Amino acid sequence: MQKLIRWQGLIAFFVVTGLIAAIIIVFLDFWIKLAAVKTLESTTGAEVNIAQVNHTFSPFGVTFTGIQLTDPATPTQNQAQADEVTAKIELAPLLLRKVIINDLTISGVQFAQPRESEGAVYRTAKAAIKEELQEAFDPKNLPSVDEILEKSPLKTTRAVEETQAAYQKHSEILKERYAQLPSKDALENYKKRVEAITNTDYKNPLELAKAKEEFDALREEIKEDKAKLTAFKDAASEAKADMAPRLAELKAAPGEDYAQLQAVIAGDQGAIQDVTTMVFGEKAGEFSHYVLSAYDLAAPMLAKSKEEQAEEEAYNGRWIAFDDTAALPDFLVRKADISVTWRSESVLSVWRDITNQHDKIGRPTTFKVDSSVSSLWQSLQLNGDFYLNDTGVKANQDWNLRGLALSDISLLEQEKLSSTLLKGLLSSSGKASINKNVISGTGNAALSQLNLAATGSNNLTQVIAETLAGLSNLTINSDIGGTLGDLDLSVSSDLDKQLTAVMLNNLTGEQSSKLGELKQKLNAKIEGPLGATDSEMDQWLDWEKVADGDLSSIQSMLDSKLNSVVDNKKDELTDKLKDKLKGKLFN
Amino acid sequence: MQLLAKLLKALNSDDSPWQLAFGVMLGMIMGLTPFWGLHSLLILFIVLFLRVNLSTFLLAYALFSGLTLLLNPFMSGMGESLLVSTDLNAMWTGLYNSTFGQLTQFYHTLTLGSLLFSLMLAPFILVISKILVVQYRVRFMQWVNKLKLVQFLKGSRIYQIYQTLGE
DSSP states (O other): OOTTTTTHHHHHHHHHHHHHHHHHHHTTTHHHHHHHHHHHHHHSSEEEEEEEEEEETTTTTEEEEEEEOOOOSOOOOEEEEEEEEEEEEEEEGGGGTTEEEEEEEEEEEEEEEEEOOOOOOOOOOOHHHHHHHHHSSSOOOOOOOOHHHHHHHHHHHHHHHHHHHHHHHHHHHHHHHTSSOHHHHHHHHHHHHHHHHSSOOOOOOHHHHHHHHHHHHHHHHHHHHHHHHHHHHHHHHHHHHHHHHHHHHHHHHHHHHHHHHHHHHSOOOOHHHHHIIIIHHHHHHHHHHHTHHHHHHHHHHHHSHHHHHHHHHHOOOOOOOOTTTOOOOOOEEEEEEEEETTTTTTEEEEEEESSSOOHHHSOEEEEEEEOOOOOOSSSEEEEEEEEEETTTTEEEEEEEEEEEEEEEEEEOOOOSSEEEEEEEEEEEHHHHHHETTTEEEEEEEEEEEEEEEEEEESSSHHHHHHHHTTSSSSSEEEEEEEEETTEEEEOOOTTHHHHHHHHHHHHHHHHHHHHHHHHHHHHHHHHHHHHHHHHHHHHHHHHHHHHHHHHHHHIIIIIIHHHHHHHHHHHHHHHHHHHHHHHHOOO | HHHHHHHHHHHHOOOOOHHHHHHHHHHHHHHHSSSSSHHHHHHHHHHHHHTTOHHHHHHHHHHEEEEHHHHHHHHHHHHHHHHGGGGGHHHHHHHHHHHHHHHTTTTTTTHHHHHHHHHHHHHHHHHHHHHHHIIIIIHHHHHHSSSHHHHHHHHSSHHHHHHHHOO
């Protein structure tokens, strides 16, 4: 036995295992920090800093202090940062590789704050909207009227094409059917034959029966021609009904195109149309980011592609879960209080059941912000939920913000146009939903008591600046679209129309002459088709009148004359029969 | 050089061929399976508490750890097929819901697959190692000891230290 056992080995065993345990415990904070930084960096694609990590064993918990997540689009600032994150973690589920956090507190969350030093970016950010806006302000040569007409999707062109196509269709049908109509001679012939039948004095019923037979055959012939006349008349009516609105549309189209295209001559149409986006888009984007930031939390949960995961699993193996009594997801935060600091005001959001395996818990993650009167706003309410499973994300959210006081907000700082919101009140409400990762929603932002300062450096931007400076109220409508993690926001307001009107009042001589040319060319586009169609339609009307006359003549031939002949003969024969009977009875 | 010296020391020592062979076998199991696990603790206990040759254990551990680069996908697949087998589902579920089962981490495909694979390989490795050690000592030891490289190694400080420790 002694030959088999090594007693010193037992001591060595305890020393080795003790050493391993000691190393784990001593460096636990370091390893937690390392793991957290690596995980967050792979999710955000940019440098993550954590100042300090502390852990406690009873209850088991971790506290992260000074967390900064670099914004990959703007590495000089943090996408988000937090003063402290404290998590109380259930120890037993960790053996099953499940992270169950009973209580999570995140305090001092701030967005878009400057960093002390520029953070490293590991994934390229998308081109910033600013670059696109800068392009819109570049002065361009006025396009020629022909270029405008060629590039623009004109209503006139469409109306001409549609009218011509419709006219062609009806014209062919009408010509074909008109050719099938009975000639004047044929109608005259019918008239003569009818008169011959009706004017003959029939001596006996046999003659009358024969005439009736002849008349019936004639009647069938007339009926066939009548059907042709009716078909022609129906086609003519249909053509008239179809062509009338088309012609009206064709006549109105140049006017409508002119109204639309005059903005192109008056200035940069793109710039005018996008002025709401240019001036308010960036801030609206920021605001939407705050409002929809909950989805930023959901997006990384789906970020890792299944393909990547499969490759990793093939090499490192995977953890297979079997039914357990608790039916826990791999990651769950039962309750979280997240406190976001904005302009020295703290907004508390309360979260329940944060996970990426909602099928396991059978309910969605919910979040709620209910902030009463503060120094910044009158009220802020935000409610939402999201549910993640294999098919994607399903989420709903609505918000209602009343009376947010705005002051000294730089809206746009560019060489050719700069604008600052000196003072104003913002109220906003809206809702958004996600279905299978596709976001849709609408929102509106009503700005009141506005005081805007703006300066422009060229004709176009000066007009924009003057219009902005004159604004006291503005309602901006936004459409939220895109996919999870790639939000697409479009904003619009009546500011664009206001600007076009102002610009049209400030036209140069060249612009005025181009407008005249535009009007003339648009009208010329419809002159040909409209003239040809009008004359052809006159011919259709003539044909229709003729057909109407022929139809009534045939109808009268068929109805009145034949009936009277039959009736007269019937009466005559009845009288004769009566006379004969009287003679026989009374003589 | 260090590993070679270790091996030479072990082969030339008075340890029985079985001690050396067990070292190879346990080193193989430890090398093929993931380090963090209850099984590793058990192997470490056996290696240290019983008179298993530590040099061959460490050598085999290093050698078979390298082989995992090639073998991991196969071993993981093996574990996966066992864990997803409907016939065994009741057993795995029972194990999964027990503290012991959770500590074994047998619900991890690679842990289960590699441990089973290495256990299946173990008897063969043990017997083959024993035969090789015996054959080496009988046929090659004297010839190898005459090699200049070996003489150089034996004269090295590292070998001297091992020699001292072994006495």
